[in-house]
Amino acid sequence: xxxxxxxxxxxxxxxxxxxxxxxxxxxxxxxxxxxxxxxxxxxxxxxxxxxxxxxxxxxxxxxxxxxxxxxxxxxxxxxxxxxxxxxxxxxxxxxxxxxxxxxxxxxxxxxxxxxxxxxxxxxxxxxxxxxxxxxxxxxxxxxxxxxxxxxxxxxxxxxxxxxxxxxxxxxxxxxxxxxxxxxxxxxxxxxxxxxxxxxxxxxxxxxxxxxxxxxxxxxxxxxxxxxxxxxxxxxxxxxxxxxxxxxxxxxxxxxxxxxxxxxxxxxxxxxxxxxxxxxxxxxxxxxxxxxxxxxxxxxxxxxxxxxxxxxxxxxxxxxxxxxxxxxxxxxxxxxxxxxxxxxxxxxxxxxxxxxxxxxxxxxxxxxxxxxxxxxxxxxxxxxxxxxxxxxxxxxxxxxxxxxxxxxxxxxxxxxxxxxxxxxxxxxxxxxxxxxxxxxxxxxxxxxxxxxxxxxxxxxxxxxxxxxxxxxxxxxxxxxxxxxxxxxxxxxxxxxxxxxxxxxxxxxxxxxxxxxxxxxxxxxxxxxxxxxxxxxxxxxxxxxxxxxxxxxxxxxxxxxxxxxxxxxxxxxxxxxxxxxxxxxxxxxxxxxxxxxxxxxxxxxx
Amino acid sequence: xxxxxxxxxxxxxxxxxxxxxxxxxxxxxxxxxxxxxxxxxxxxxxxxxxxxxxxxxxxxxxxxxxxxxxxxxxxxxxxxxxxxxxxxxxxxxxxxxxxxxxxxxxxxxxxxxxxxxxxxxxxxxxxxxxxxxxxxxxxxxxxxxxxxxxxxxxxxxxxxxxxxxxxxxxxxxxxxxxxxxxxxxxxxxxxxxxxxxxxxxxxxxxxxxxxxxxxxxxxxxxxxxxxxxxxxxxxxxxxxxxxxxxxxxxxxxxxxxxxxxxxxxxxxxxxxxxxxxxxxxxxxxxxxxxxxxxxxxxxxxxxxxxxxxxxxxxxxxxxxxxxxxxxxxxxxxxxxxxxxxxxxxxxxxxxxxxxxxxxxxxxxxxxxxxx
Numbered sequence: 001x002x003x004x005x006x007x008x009x010x011x012x013x014x015x016x017x018x019x020x021x022x023x024x025x026x027x028x029x030x031x032x033x034x035x036x037x038x039x040x041x042x043x044x045x046x047x048x049x050x051x052x053x054x055x056x057x058x059x060x061x062x063x064x065x066x067x068x069x070x071x072x073x074x075x076x077x078x079x080x081x082x083x084x085x086x087x088x089x090x091x092x093x094x095x096x097x098x099x100x101x102x103x104x105x106x107x108x109x110x111x112x113x114x115x116x117x118x119x120x121x122x123x124x125x126x127x128x129x130x131x132x133x134x135x136x137x138x139x140x141x142x143x144x145x146x147x148x149x150x151x152x153x154x155x156x157x158x159x160x161x162x163x164x165x166x167x168x169x170x171x172x173x174x175x176x177x178x179x180x181x182x183x184x185x186x187x188x189x190x191x192x193x194x195x196x197x198x199x200x201x202x203x204x205x206x207x208x209x210x211x212x213x214x215x216x217x218x219x220x221x222x223x224x225x226x227x228x229x230x231x232x233x234x235x236x237x238x239x240x241x242x243x244x245x246x247x248x249x250x251x252x253x254x255x256x257x258x259x260x261x262x263x264x265x266x267x268x269x270x271x272x273x274x275x276x277x278x279x280x281x282x283x284x285x286x287x288x289x290x291x292x293x294x295x296x297x298x299x300x301x302x303x304x305x306x307x308x309x310x311x312x313x314x315x316x317x318x319x320x321x322x323x324x325x326x327x328x329x330x331x332x333x334x335x336x337x338x339x340x341x342x343x344x345x346x347x348x349x350x351x352x353x354x355x356x357x358x359x360x361x362x363x364x365x366x367x368x369x370x371x372x373x374x375x376x377x378x379x380x381x382x383x384x385x386x387x388x389x390x391x392x393x394x395x396x397x398x399x400x401x402x403x404x405x406x407x408x409x410x411x412x413x414x415x416x417x418x419x420x421x422x423x424x425x426x427x428x429x430x431x432x433x434x435x436x437x438x439x440x441x442x443x444x445x446x447x448x449x450x451x452x453x454x455x456x457x458x459x460x461x462x463x464x465x466x467x468x469x470x471x472x473x474x475x476x477x478x479x480x481x482x483x484x485x486x487x488x489x490x491x492x493x494x495x496x497x498x499x500x501x502x503x504x505x506x507x508x509x510x511x512x513x514x515x516x517x518x519x520x521x522x523x524x525x526x527x528x529x530x531x532x533x534x535x536x537x538x539x540x541x542x543x544x545x546x547x548x549x550x551x552x553x554x555x556x557x558x559x560x561x562x563x564x565x566x567x568x569x570x571x572x573x574x575x576x577x578x579x580x581x582x583x584x585x586x587x588x589x590x591x592x593x594x595x596x597x598x599x600x601x602x603x604x
Numbered sequence: 605x606x607x608x609x610x611x612x613x614x615x616x617x618x619x620x621x622x623x624x625x626x627x628x629x630x631x632x633x634x635x636x637x638x639x640x641x642x643x644x645x646x647x648x649x650x651x652x653x654x655x656x657x658x659x660x661x662x663x664x665x666x667x668x669x670x671x672x673x674x675x676x677x678x679x680x681x682x683x684x685x686x687x688x689x690x691x692x693x694x695x696x697x698x699x700x701x702x703x704x705x706x707x708x709x710x711x712x713x714x715x716x717x718x719x720x721x722x723x724x725x726x727x728x729x730x731x732x733x734x735x736x737x738x739x740x741x742x743x744x745x746x747x748x749x750x751x752x753x754x755x756x757x758x759x760x761x762x763x764x765x766x767x768x769x770x771x772x773x774x775x776x777x778x779x780x781x782x783x784x785x786x787x788x789x790x791x792x793x794x795x796x797x798x799x800x801x802x803x804x805x806x807x808x809x810x811x812x813x814x815x816x817x818x819x820x821x822x823x824x825x826x827x828x829x830x831x832x833x834x835x836x837x838x839x840x841x842x843x844x845x846x847x848x849x850x851x852x853x854x855x856x857x858x859x860x861x862x863x864x865x866x867x868x869x870x871x872x873x874x875x876x877x878x879x880x881x882x883x884x885x886x887x888x889x890x891x892x893x894x895x896x897x898x899x900x901x902x903x904x905x906x907x908x909x910x911x912x913x914x915x916x917x918x919x920x921x922x923x924x925x926x927x928x929x930x931x932x933x934x935x936x937x938x939x940x941x942x943x944x945x946x947x948x949x950x951x952x953x954x955x956x957x958x959x960x961x962x963x964x965x966x967x968x969x970x971x972x973x974x975x
Contacts, residue, residue, distance in 0.1 A: 008913055014787075029931055029935065
């Protein structure tokens with residue numbers, strides 16, 4: 001036997017003892033576990049959540065939302081809730097009459113609230129009435145001794161000083177519902193918590209919400225505080241800076257006035273949204289401590305859908321705005337040059353029917369610049385016919401039509417870019433050549449959101465760069481330290497020749513600045529504006545019937561989009577007025593005023 | 605050449621200790637599951653458990669490396685490894701990341717490593733090698749222990765300077781576990797005890813910082829100031845006790861979800877588990893650990909050579925002390941020191957090294973059959 005084996009022999013003798021030692025130590029652990037969890041389990045359980053120790057939530061203030069210059073868009077104001085502690089359920093019947101009188105609530109309703117809250121964690125007081133007024137509050141304080149286990153809780157209530165303005169972007173809060181509670185991402189919430197339900201409040205819920213603090217204190221048998229056992233400070237939510245310019249936003253909201261529709265403005269060099277108006281709107285303050293059923297049904301039943309964000313959820317035929325895409329397609333595919341001349345006599349016969357120009361007598365002979373300047377339909381029917389539906393679709397998609405722009409808000413629609421394949425697949429009938437003509441002037445199957453059209457005009461303005469529109473600049477903590485900078489999102493240069501873009505840009509300048517332009521009304525003194533009007537048909541009409549005789553809800557939608565100054569674009573705007581009629585009349589003046597205001601007050 | 609470096613014989617692969625492998629992975633699995641619960645209420649949801657998953661992948665690679673890389677290389681390169689780790693310890697004192705009052709981490713760009721985790725294994729390796737080479741059947745004398753003593757003292761002070769009292773203490777425990785295992789003479793034993801007897805009052809006055817003294821005092825009487833120093837132990841005991849027999853349910857532990865449990869990813873991770881899974885869950889987890897340790901002891905006792913035996917025994921001691929101290933302090937049986945629960949607590953270096961150790965144990969088991 002060698003020496004190594006001798007060592008092994010010598011050492012192995014001790015291993016038996018070691019096993020015994022390990023066993024003994026673990027036995028102590030088992031005994032201790034048994035003692036803490038089984039023998040004293042009830043005691044510690046009580047300590048953790050029942051009568052001896054109370055846990056009180058200290059709500060975290062939600063992050064403040066500012067505009068790009070640090071002006072408040074959403075903040076918090078103090079409010080008070082009246083709640084019942086879990087321990088008070090047994091005596092509820094005794095205090096019910098008094099409680100219902102002070103709070104002006106039906107006793108049945110109070111009982112219902114308590115019953116619905118029985119599945120809450122026991123440390124959470126049961127909310128009886130949220131956001132009580134001064135009179136109710138003093139009533140509760142006055143009868144404090146008669147209302148054991150009824151507590152008044154402070155709550156930082158969400159406040160939107162702009163009220164209806166910008167509501168679709170900011171969104172609103174609401175109480176967490178059962179299906180949300182079941183989702184994993186909300187597992188840190190408990191029933192009764194409020195969270196973002198729409199808009200920025202929803203998509204940036206996580207940084208905005210902060211973290212509740214907790215106070216754990218021991219109480220005696222009468223519920224009096226004996227001493228604090230532990231506390232965790234609340235962490236305020238992060239402050240949010242949007243790209244919105246509050247001054248411009250308010251101005252744009254006023255400019256659209258009582259009309260339904262949308263006004264969106266963007267910096268074409270960054271994709272930052274400067275103003276975002278959608279009418280009709282709603283007051284998000286109504287939601288801040290739970291919306292009443294009356295208010296809610298009024299919103300839901302409103303025929304003009306105030307909860308819908310028309311800028312990203314409204315789908316409209318792009319109308320003449322789309323002629324830009326048709327022109328680019330014709331130029332890029334070599335089907336036309338800027339000097340290609342076409343004669344317009346007021347209609348274009350194709351197949352068995354005439355396709356009419358908006359101008360009854362016709363425009364005469366036009367080149368591309370003239371055709372865009374005067375928005376001649378016949379010219380673009382012919383360009384569309386030369387290019388074909390699928391090439392149109394290719395260029396439309398390049399500009400981002402047919403899919404959501406990628407704005408941070410939820411439920412953005414993508415619109416529709418028809419192709420011959422799409423039609424075969426959807427309707428099982430082949431594409432008709434005549435349909436291409438309608439598409440070339442933005443009617444037919446084409447639909448798009450106003451935001452998509454804004455991206456289109458911005459892309460033309462900046463020479464062919466497609467930006468993903470952004471709404472959020474940065475997140476800061478309460479000390480002003482920047483936590484996250486939202487850089488300009490994706491941007492890509494289109495594979496389109498600068499020459500084509502410049503031709504279209506020049507044409508758009510003539511639309512406003514030219515002698516025969518359709519949007520001369522949009523001129524701003526001292527600044528060159530470029531833009532395009534459009535009209536989105538709500539219903540088709542047989543020849544000879546005047547649109548003005550239609551009821552207002554069947555009137556066409558008015559479009560206008562523009563950018564300025566022409567040589568160094570600082571702002572791009574899209575305006576859509578629902579049932580507003582001609583774009584030049586209803587929409588262009590609004591865009592003009594917005595541009596004028598912005599260029600005069602920029603940076604204010 | 606390659607086949608001697610790695611053990612590629614098919615019979616040896618079939619000797620791979622699957623039971624140990626699965627026990628270790630089950631504990632890690634429980635741990636990640638538990639870390640998810642501990643981190644879900646926190647701002648950056650789940651970052652902690654995700655990081656742990658990434659480290660698990662690296663750890664499994666290390667486990668297989670440990671299983672198939674002939675452990676005699678650990679003996680051969682033992683001193684080299686030891687000095688390399690000492691170098692890292694010195695580096696961490698100058699270049700280390702300063703997090704909540706101590707310098708423990710070296711930043712490698714993509715991630716941080718904690719060199720004190722590597723010290724534990726390298727100390728076991730050099731001590732095993734030394735005791736095997738110099739083995740004295742009559743027991744070691746005090747003078748012959750001066751060299752192993754140096755192996756201990758150098759990293760002990762380097763870690764103490766960080767400061768990381770838990771890891772430093774662990775090195776001492778590993779040292780004495782091995783010393784008593786290889787047997788010392790009676791007179792040596794007497795002197796060692798005498799020194800320890802002197803050491804405690806001296807270290808109390810000169811070595812320990814105030815916060816460390818506080819911990820000992822408040823361990824002795826936690827209700828002294830529940831919001832202050834005894835707070836951690838009290839909250840941990842409330843968490844564990846309130847779990848009762850079946851626990852409050854996954855993700856439903858109020859103590860941990862509301863952040864009352866301190867250091868809930870590392871030192872008090874066991875409290876989080878006990879609150880949500882109760883006595884029943886704690887029994888299962890502790891039985892896994894017992895299974896792991898007994899398997900370790902069995903493998904060590906049947907090692908083919910004395911280095912393997914000492915190495916296996918040292919690793920067992922390392923795991924044993926970490927488990928006992930971590931659980932003991934969560935249960936309020938021992939004072940609070942920063943020692944994590946191996947395979948279960950959050951910590952990349954700790955998880956990776958622990959899984960490597962499991963690999964080495966599997967290696968010792970496999971090698972038994974090579975002659």
